[in-house]
Amino acid sequence: MIKPRALQEDDRVAVIAPAGPADEEKLKQGIVVLENMGLKVIIGRHVLDVEDRLAVDDEKRLADLHEAFFDPTIHGIFCATGGFGTARIAPMIDYARINRNPKIFWGYSDITYLLNAIQKYSDLVTFHGPMVATDLNDEVRSAETESSFSSLFTGEPMTYNSYKSPLIPIAHGTGEGRLVGGNLELLTKGLGTPFQINTKGAILLIEEVAAPSFLINAMLTHLKQAGVLDEVKGVVIGELQADAEESKKIELVLEDFFACASYPVVRGFHIGHCQPNYGVPLGTNAKLTTAPPQLLIESGVK
Template structure:
């Protein structure tokens, strides 16, 4: 993902207590039993936090309005207006808001106002015992992938790869968010967003890389984050999983590099199938000596010999569905759908 910033070291400041506590969780744990949060209802209190990059005033105002329009009450994190360089406050400030949201018994969901760099810095220092004791709906995408994957592996919590609070809540986005998170349908089919998108919008183009129908545990997220977590205790293990991935503004050679990294670290060749979203702005520029995005993906995934598609309606796009991490799902390349085989909430 194009961050538009150079990574630089940040002072840890008051994060030291969290660092010392976090050192207890430096080994890879076996997968815990799946932990489903209670469904979200109108009138519920939602904590709005910024665990990654800073959000400007206009974005925060839009985020609050979006949630209130859903009939939810909003409590912004104590440090939601904090800023430390390009991240939303120091590590300790962002951890404080994350922990406070899960610890508050009145809060029924924790919604990330935006994504952006910073989430991976928090992973070793999160109180996973606190989160497991207080399972709640946790929502976001992009860099929030890091938290979803860590929560699933360390606590078993089902997280929701869906719109951040400042996203554009189109009718398609709302329909599938409500069905998955608020209604908690026992099975739910997620089709393409063709009926909602402009027919001339070249983003919403579906293609089948390998035909088939397959079931598996739904796991994945943003490709850049999955690659960034490779080799850590929080890294992706694709074995027997239905892997979903998306990204934005990455040239094909960088997509190649990240998929190659995951092939060598995450057992991609043993995945059950691949459900790829929309990789907005990831094509080569005119004049580049490059494969196309689709040629790159085929080159890196074709030898897995499992069902795979590109162009499902999730990613850095307006019309995005909500995908629950950890639940059983089915990819049907002929129907061009993902079908959730169980409720993601209780």
């Protein structure tokens, strides 16, 4: 698995919108945050274009992605926001050329489809992390969310334990493997396609937003029956954003589904549709333990 080079001060980075359209004011606020990190931000040509509910048509969204990857002066690509539609451009991506031009690619939610596609066909580590307009705007941004970008500069491994937020064990044990995953709905939608996630020998990370308990149960069942959980070494459950009543129901679903798992399973990881939202590399080695509950993740940059 190829690791992109670490960021340095004064590096040029691109902001693109492969899924839904970004809010212009929130995008500007997020860009200031990246600039305060010492980065020089280039905005994709079509980031603020809107056609229907997608950012723009497939060819223009693909063009911004390709231009950012193929420009040798750009060293990182950050997605502005999520939404829907990335599955539509996945078959059109030039994965071989991305493999020859490795760099940081960062986002989550609907971007999950691209994180996994690029990882699978370009052999490149990708990053599940907070997005520029969605998570770095003045209204929601937290210091912890900002801090997760620091590993892109330092190359330090990540340790997630009770100092950040308690991880609650559902099934006990120790597991080691590649960290893979992302948004549960997008992982489910990829089943049976050329972009289906490979979880053999992996630690699976899942998160979701505002899905009711019955739908969480249905998606997990779908993954299980498709064999996705057959050879995992552990499962880390991130934010499954829901109101208090529905959250209790979801906890029961998770307990029922994973309590007898032969691999460690924890919930409570602050990743996905939440604040703080910690960024993590996908495709690097990770170790999950439940005594004590912690997740150790290898650096995603070199």
